[in-house]
Amino acid sequence: MVATTLQLLDDQGADAPxxxxxxxxxWHTPTAALDNPDGDRLLAVERQAVAAARRARGEAEREESRPACRHCSAPFSDERWEENERAGTTTGCAPAAARPTPRPRPPRRSASAPGGAGPDPASPTGRPLTCGGEFGHPC
Structure with missing residues (x-):
């Protein structure tokens, strides 16, 4: 914002400081008063900040879409991700692939089901011992 007085304009003219x-x-001449010498620098700083935010957002989106191993849930490295994309597969990571595939456990028989084993003698209540899923497995 620039300002002057009518008296200064009458005395010195509009092109004077x-x-x-x-x-x-x-006091400044009209061109010096309207000039914005810091504007180019500020614009460059703002553009750099926008570019950095765009890069960070792109990195976050890429990490969010990164596949993980089907066996151990570890995120793939960049090399493994590229290898799987070239091969068109989504196999697990090398340590998980080297492990033997666990056999599925047979379903548990409940005490009330026909052919059940009856009450669990190790349990003080006589009911089967379970964790109720608290420890990350359905028992």
């Missing part, structure tokens, strides 16, 4: 720009010291 009679203009005051708020936020700066002294």
């Amino acid at each position: 009679v203009w005051r720009r708020f936020g700066r010291d002294g």
